[in-house]
Amino acid sequence: EAGVVQSPRYKIIEKKQPVAFWCNPISGHNTLYWYLQNLGQGPELLIRYENEEAVDDSQLPKDRFSAERLKGVDSTLKIQPAELGDSAVYLCASSVGLAGGRETQYFGPGTRLLVL
Amino acid sequence: EDQVTQSPEALRLQEGESSSLNCSYTVSGLRGLFWYRQDPGKGPEFLFTLYSAGEEKEKERLKATLTKKESFLHITAPKPEDSATYLCAVQPRGANNLFFGTGTRLTVIP
Numbered sequence: 001e002a003g004v005v006q007s008p009r010y011k012i013i014e015k016k017q018p019v020a021f022w023c024n025p026i027s028g029h030n031t032l033y034w035y036l037q038n039l040g041q042g043p044e045l046l047i048r049y050e051n052e053e054a055v056d057d058s059q060l061p062k063d064r065f066s067a068e069r070l071k072g073v074d075s076t077l078k079i080q081p082a083e084l085g086d087s088a089v090y091l092c093a094s095s096v097g098l099a100g101g102r103e104t105q106y107f108g109p110g111t112r113l114l115v116l
Numbered sequence: 117e118d119q120v121t122q123s124p125e126a127l128r129l130q131e132g133e134s135s136s137l138n139c140s141y142t143v144s145g146l147r148g149l150f151w152y153r154q155d156p157g158k159g160p161e162f163l164f165t166l167y168s169a170g171e172e173k174e175k176e177r178l179k180a181t182l183t184k185k186e187s188f189l190h191i192t193a194p195k196p197e198d199s200a201t202y203l204c205a206v207q208p209r210g211a212n213n214l215f216f217g218t219g220t221r222l223t224v225i226p
Contacts, residue, residue: 004159031212042120042203042216043160056213091159095212104150105214107159 002026004108006092012114018080021111023092024073030097032069033105034077037089043107049075050097082115089113118143122204122217129194129224137189137202137220145209149187151180152203154219160203163189194224 005024013019025032030051035043046065048056051072060067064083069075079086089112093105119142129135141149148167152160164173166182173180177198179190189202201221205214 033213040218042205042218043214044216045213048212093159104162104165106162107152109157109159112157 004092004094004106006090006108006111008111009109010112010114012116013082014116015084016081018078019082019113020076020078021090021092021113023075023077023108025075025092025094026106028096029094029106030072031095031103032075033093033095034067034075035091035093035107037091037110039088043091046077079113082113084115087113087115118206118208118215120204120206120215120217122202122220124220125218126221127223129191129222131195131224131226132193134190134192134194136191137222139187139189139204139217140185141187141204141206142185143206143208143215147207147209147211149182150205150207150214151187151189152205154201154203163202191222194222196224196226198222199224 007022032049034046037043047060047067049069067077089110091110093107095103095105121140123138148165150165151163154160164180169184171182177192181188201219203219205216207214
């Protein structure tokens, strides 16, 4: 069974440029998460989707970050414009989406972003 | 406020030298505690979920235990391939989100 797929794996851009990351979750997983991981830190949640609906985006910097999950399958996270401090690893995770929420999140390999 | 603290930050072991990693947590009701392994340049890989105090789970050389305030990841007779960062995360009751610690970077020397 294929795991969570993310692309690109690496991205180098200049500040003020836009950038987009794509994620395809494990087949059949209804819940999708985007996390930010800075060097030497644990992942921090940016946004969580239940099917097409963003149910928790309280940590998403909405002035420059946006996300969508059309048709409730794959998802795109966008930054516009990028700032130097956005350099980090952007992780996507998915879970089945069981009622009660007691479930495991499976992570993709991440997209490593460097903003120059 | 939900908080997860992992110690030590880094640990160097000789091959075969058993040890334990600690994860202390403060959470308003625990739904689950998760352990992940993360290799350089990769995403976190799921290891264990623990749900209640006294619960234990094992996988190969790893054993995870849970109390009301902390979890331990015991590594028995580690091998160099066990070298990685081990992340602990808690899921508060009533939430789907995970709150991660900063991890323990384990290096096993041949």
